[in-house]
Amino acid sequence: MKIGLYFGTFNPIHVGHLTIANHLAEHSDMDQVWFVVTPLSPFKKKSSLLDNHQRLEMVYRATKEYPNLRPSDIEFNLPEPNYTINTLTYLIEKFSEHQFALIMGEDNLKSFHKWKNYELILENHNIYVYPRISKGKVESRFSSHPKIIKVDAPIMQLSSTFIRNEIKAGRNIRPMLPEHVWGYLDEMNFYK
Ligand SMILES: Nc1ncnc2c1ncn2[C@@H]1O[C@H](COP(=O)(O)OP(=O)(O)OP(=O)(O)O)[C@@H](O)[C@H]1O
Numbered sequence: 001m002k003i004g005l006y007f008g009t010f011n012p013i014h015v016g017h018l019t020i021a022n023h024l025a026e027h028s029d030m031d032q033v034w035f036v037v038t039p040l041s042p043f044k045k046k047s048s049l050l051d052n053h054q055r056l057e058m059v060y061r062a063t064k065e066y067p068n069l070r071p072s073d074i075e076f077n078l079p080e081p082n083y084t085i086n087t088l089t090y091l092i093e094k095f096s097e098h099q100f101a102l103i104m105g106e107d108n109l110k111s112f113h114k115w116k117n118y119e120l121i122l123e124n125h126n127i128y129v130y131p132r133i134s135k136g137k138v139e140s141r142f143s144s145h146p147k148i149i150k151v152d153a154p155i156m157q158l159s160s161t162f163i164r165n166e167i168k169a170g171r172n173i174r175p176m177l178p179e180h181v182w183g184y185l186d187e188m189n190f191y192k
Pocket residue numbers: 007008009010011016017020103104105106107108130131132156157158159160161162
């Protein structure tokens with residue numbers, strides 16, 4: 001099968017993430033999209049980061065009615081911080097029958113040259129890049145690279161940081177989360 005790997009902190013998963021994964025599942029030749037919940041991203045701090053299993057639970061609730069979107073805890077037993085090249089090596093060995101592509105927002109492409117072994121990732125995998133308004137520039141060698149595929153889809157101005165800050169300020173963010181995720185997050189009093 002062709003699998004799109006959507007790596008993220010998902011703290012929390014929001015409707016932007018779900019829209020992106022669904023868009024790729026509908027508009028590409030990917031059979032499934034796996035949401036790989038990352039315990040600790042190399043460029044992020046642990047502050048205000050929910051427990052791995054709580055973030056996975058939110059991804060599970062967001063995707064349970066989408067048969068081709070799957071949560072993955074594959075990084076939970078890998079060393080932190082989680083370098084994507086290490087996870088890819090592990091996945092290729094474990095699932096040799098599958099082909100893996102990556103999905104990321106444009107902000108991540110802007111810092112892709114800082115990722116561990118990014119040349120090796122590019123050599124072996126297609127990368128689907130979803131448009132996103134963010135600071136910085138995409139390096140010119142990446143803007144016309146044959147393995148980097150720009151996704152032509154509507155921009156969504158939404159982030160987990162914005163959602164966490166709004167909750168802390170006591171504002172209602174319910175429309176920005178998949179309904180089952182909102183119910184769980186509200187019940188658990190997350191990010192307050
Ligand atoms: N609104 C969006 N548009 C396009 N890509 C997005 C959007 N939100 C997240 N992504 C992409 O989804 C992946 C996982 O994102 P992540 O879990 O870090 O969410 P985030 O909203 O960027 O979180 P935070 O605000 O905590 O940094 C990344 O590749 C990121 O670029």
